[in-house]
Amino acid sequence: MPYRDQMIPRKGSVFNVLRLHNKYWDAVIRVQGVEYKVHKIIMCDCSPFFGALFQFQIQEDIEVFDIYGVSPGIMQLIIEFAYTGSIPVSKDNVQYLMEASDMLLVISVAKACSDFLCQQISRNNCIGMWQYAKFYFYTDLRNKAYRFITDHFEEVYPGEEFLHLSVQELAEILGSDQLNLRSEGSVFEAILRWMSHKPEKRHEHMALLLSKFRMALTSIDYIYTSVIPNQLVEKDAQCLQMALDAIQIIEFMNFRSSGSFLSNFVARPRLPNAIMLAIGGWSGENPIDDISAYDICTGRWTSAPYSLEYPRAYHGTVFLNGYLYCLGGSARAEYFNSVCRLDLSTRTWHEVSPMYYTRSFVSATELNGLIYAMGGFDGHTRLVSAERYNPDTNQWYCIAPMHHARSDASCTTLYNKVYICGGFDGNECLQTAESYTPETNQWTLITPMINRRSGLGVIAHAEQIYAVGGCNGPHRLRTTEVYNPLNDTWSYAGSMLTTRFNFGLEVIYDHIYVVGGYTGTGTTSQVEYYDRTQDQWFLAPKPLNHGSALSCCVVSGLPDTSDYAVPRDTLPFFDLKDGLVLTPF
Template structure:
């Protein structure tokens, strides 16, 4: 009944107390009705504005037809939105703060959303602070990115919103070349005005992941890129990755939907029966699969030992180099070095080490492979060797300050860090030895809080994460401040001789042995931002003393669900 009475008053203009002037047309209205629907009119009529006591108020920036729509809504709650008036009604509702009308317009645009109009709707939603609508339009662009270039609104997008799309890791593209082409097509639409935006946009293109041949033929030769000094560092970073690897930031983590993806690989190891494992296994958490990549080289040649057979490779070291797997040393293979070439799916033998060893570590620094420390059967080894790819031989570099085996070794900001380790069978050290390849010299850094060996480590953005030995917690070493700290919650048990690798910006900890010497099956990951440790899955069998690396571009493997 009350609603009917309000409609009658609107039609008969009874008891009106204000006139709204729009483009020379007068609307006789009731202040209380307008104030109930519009924050703009509520503030005008209730606060100390001069319009409060005026009998007539002029509204600019709104057409007569749109004002009719808004006034009708205020009196009747009826709203007619269609293709012709949706945008103008939204703009007027935003200006006059008709909140419910704005929500109705947002719902209308959401119902009409497609890849053809999504860029324009993104702009509209941002302009009027319609967060949910902007998120929906952004998701449409991200999901159908391959069709975005066919959109009439795509070339008119602002660079800021284009950056929002490009920055998404869930961008639905087959490869990073498609992203690069979309950026260049947008820039070339208005080169004069847009060439200054190119550096900001290219920061969201994962240039290191672009195919090397495509990069040389289409990226390096592009005139806009060649003439823009601000992109030179990005180009150098991509060239470095193509040549020697070594880039560890998000630029080398593939987007979720590309044909590239990061997986981590467990190499060999030992189970609870002290039998050595000869399999190289791939864990792909993006596709929830586990796959056998290959067998370790020559492990089909088993040797008889007391208590039964054991595999050839034991307590070796491994690393990833240019997306290939390299292994060296071992208790029975002291000087051997092999590389599994991913593109060929086969092992190739490399030059032998100068010093045979096991319980050592391998690391890649500035594109070169190094072998660090270990045990030769009589003494701990202080020897450092660097692989010369051109001559296919190992070159001895300056010895460490202290000989250790079973240390944690990793690279951070072009330095090699050797953390802890065992100077002898019963002694552990807390020393941190740092090697500079540029000067071929070692120095000591801040020692770790507790002496430990049988450690593993990984570096990320200037910090080194250490786990293993008898430690029941994870240590973090800030290489810039040279400060140690304990992070996250305590571990449920020690994880001596576990595997650690960085995959998809998470630190994975695989297997290891607890205080009783029992091998573990758990695969956990640490979020480096929140320091939360979570269980990802369990391995099929307990594992320790294994290698653990991250690789890319693994497909067509014999898979089974993790």
């Protein structure tokens, strides 16, 4: 990967030509006997290291400066960078370049190497990267490697690197609120695996590591069958007491109510690594600019630390490359073609290029780094047109029109195609569905849905496409049907508990969530989720008053998810000794 430093002013090619022709040089850098003739002013401009090196020259004659701890080949690359502002970074040289640039204080090269390594982070090397970055104080690499470990812990701990963590490093990871887990029991399994690597040296650390295991987030059955019978727990009084305390806390939480949580460390919920946002919509008689965040680890909603720039309903939202895009929509009699983008790192909104067409009741999705906007209503006509946006050029481009004009449809992506289903054409609710292939710029009709559906939700999940709820004309629906793209067929899945249309829909933590919507007699605040392993919908513990016509979007990679979650320190504390519940003010 070639790297070019945009901060270094281009000097044409004059100085580099002079270097290559050995003209007007005034210093010699020597590495392992290899000499490089250089110009001091160029090297000083590259790094303060060389300014400090050259200032102690006593005699006026040209002097040779020896540099140790770097190879001739790497030194040559750094000298060439000083003259050209460009350097090739590869898997073969990145470690040597990083160490040399760190020693020589060539900050731009060190950052280029850090950026390169950040792109190489995987479950097989993230722990080594984290440890390496800690040694060299590379904050960005260290933070990204650590975030990868916590985000993918259940994939990381079965690996070889995991066994070579120090007890302090493992305790830090296991104790983190950011640790992302499908099951808290994975922490116990990870502890046992680490212990088994060098049992004679590591058994003494069992109590420390077990204290990082939030045992009360498992179940009484798990503790009795998996934790207490383990010899390391059974034979250690401190460990055994931790297990008994966890059982007592679980019994207390079960007695209080389902969905109750405590701030006790053993029961403290982890933070989610992804957040579902409910954005805008229609509440009462007005469109709203509210954005609510769903903390899936507690099942509770909080207000996001920002709102829309102005109220919108019947709009589309897309999360792409750290930005939240809000497209089209309407507010009372005003219909929008505008597109706003929220930078989630700075929490600032900016308008980007507007769509070619005004689109309320729009269908929006993302595929391969491009945003698609399809159909909708412009205040007069149901639209057949479609367009896509390239964030790199800030430009919208028209693509082939759909086979059917449709507003109130819904769309998703799967297998490198865009799918759009249902909607309303101005006369009737639609049963039709079609797919778009970007390579050919063609729409293809697929098998129609079993039911006509307008105001439905469509989402890809487990390599199939789910069409949920909506309205077939006279009736609001709670049914769900599933499309298999491999055989072009639809089939029924479990039905929702509540009829609804014009609602929010997303997938998070392997469940499909529906939020709000209109039931036919009024709006609903109920939130439901679908578990495909049981083919059943369940009521989420906390409702959300966002009305209907909202849009949901899952965002990840946030700098700090605690800003979107229920503050853990505000949860009640259960005093095991006195049996009292202490509530923070």
